[in-house]
Amino acid sequence: MLDLRFLKLLIFFVLISCQTEKNEQFFLIQGEAQGSTYSIKYIATEEVVSKTEIDSLLTAFDNSLSTYKPTSLISSINQGDSIIVVDNWFVETFKASNKIYKETNGLFDPTIGVLVNAYGFGPNHQRKHLNQNQIDSLLNFVGFNKVTLNSDKTISKKHQETYFDFNAIAQGYSVDVVAEFLQSKGIQNAIVEIGGELVGFGTNTIQNKNWIVGIDDPLQKPDEARKLIETVQLKNLGLATSGNYRKVITNSVTGEKFVHTINPKTGKPQKSNVLSATVIAPTCIMADGYATAFMVMSLEEGKEFVEKHPELYVLILYSDENNQMQRFQSDNIKTLMN
Numbered sequence: 001m002l003d004l005r006f007l008k009l010l011i012f013f014v015l016i017s018c019q020t021e022k023n024e025q026f027f028l029i030q031g032e033a034q035g036s037t038y039s040i041k042y043i044a045t046e047e048v049v050s051k052t053e054i055d056s057l058l059t060a061f062d063n064s065l066s067t068y069k070p071t072s073l074i075s076s077i078n079q080g081d082s083i084i085v086v087d088n089w090f091v092e093t094f095k096a097s098n099k100i101y102k103e104t105n106g107l108f109d110p111t112i113g114v115l116v117n118a119y120g121f122g123p124n125h126q127r128k129h130l131n132q133n134q135i136d137s138l139l140n141f142v143g144f145n146k147v148t149l150n151s152d153k154t155i156s157k158k159h160q161e162t163y164f165d166f167n168a169i170a171q172g173y174s175v176d177v178v179a180e181f182l183q184s185k186g187i188q189n190a191i192v193e194i195g196g197e198l199v200g201f202g203t204n205t206i207q208n209k210n211w212i213v214g215i216d217d218p219l220q221k222p223d224e225a226r227k228l229i230e231t232v233q234l235k236n237l238g239l240a241t242s243g244n245y246r247k248v249i250t251n252s253v254t255g256e257k258f259v260h261t262i263n264p265k266t267g268k269p270q271k272s273n274v275l276s277a278t279v280i281a282p283t284c285i286m287a288d289g290y291a292t293a294f295m296v297m298s299l300e301e302g303k304e305f306v307e308k309h310p311e312l313y314v315l316i317l318y319s320d321e322n323n324q325m326q327r328f329q330s331d332n333i334k335t336l337m338n
Contacts, residue, residue, distance in 0.1 A: 031051055212231055
């Protein structure tokens with residue numbers, strides 16, 4: 001015969017469990033950071049994290065890795081400080097960059113900063129028309145194999161002129177940093193977006209589904225409503241897209257569409273028919289770095305790289321010989337498409 005005390009206790013716990021689930025709700029935090037915007041949506045029974053905490057965290061992150069802050073750690077190193085001790089954020093970004101640098105045979109290279117600045121894409125926005133001699137001179141200072149992270153967390157550079165620019169990977173890492181902060185507060189289900197880079201961890205328990213995000217059409221015009229190429233599901237994954245969104249250059253004679261990305265090997269803007277590259281990976285820092293690398297690779301190089309890296313989910317949009325947008329996608333990304 002069932003013990004009535006046990007039955008009452010069981011009913012009590014069921015009621016409490018149901019009540020807890022019903023009390024779950026979305027909490028939204030939005031703001032500005034890194035020259036763009038951020039948006040955080042998490043699920044909890046009460047407010048766990050404030051906007052002030054997020055803003056403070058992102059400010060501290062910029063104090064480490066932003067080349068747009070003259071007093072940041074990276075700016076101090078770029079200015080020649082060889083004794084400054086870097087923090088763990090810098091260390092992790094350095095290690096991730098070195099990994100992708102080696103795997104891409106130098107096509108991803110955060111020491112390209114001298115060329116970024118020379119072409120006018122850096123903090124000073126002073127654009128120059130470089131001749132071949134000037135490009136060759138600047139290339140002497142480019143190469144991630146010319147910098148060293150020492151055991152005491154100082155940075156050594158073969159050339160003082162070498163300029164770190166982690167902008168192609170740091171924003172993705174900032175998404176991971178915020179996601180880790182939310183998790184440290186006990187949040188189990190959330191989606192974090194900064195400047196278009198994303199991490200979705202846990203699930204959307206309120207709507208009983210994975211987090212669903214969209215991939216933009218790289219050819220949409222600035223005045224057009226947002227157009228999506230695809231939607232994908234994220235569960236404990238990071239997503240990043242690289243591409244000159246709304247900055248596609250069209251040849252006035254042939255009508256061909258191109259984007260331009262500086263190649264760290266040639267020092268020149270590389271004409272490419274790759275319009276955008278979306279990468280989904282276990283972390284956003286890696287997704288961001290690889291997405292940037294795909295923009296420097298030719299389409300064929302990108303396809304070969306995907307074959308060698310089954311851990312990555314990849315969607316590459318490109319323009320064919322008829323100026324029509326086409327897609328190349330890894331087999332595994334189909335499992336995430338909504």
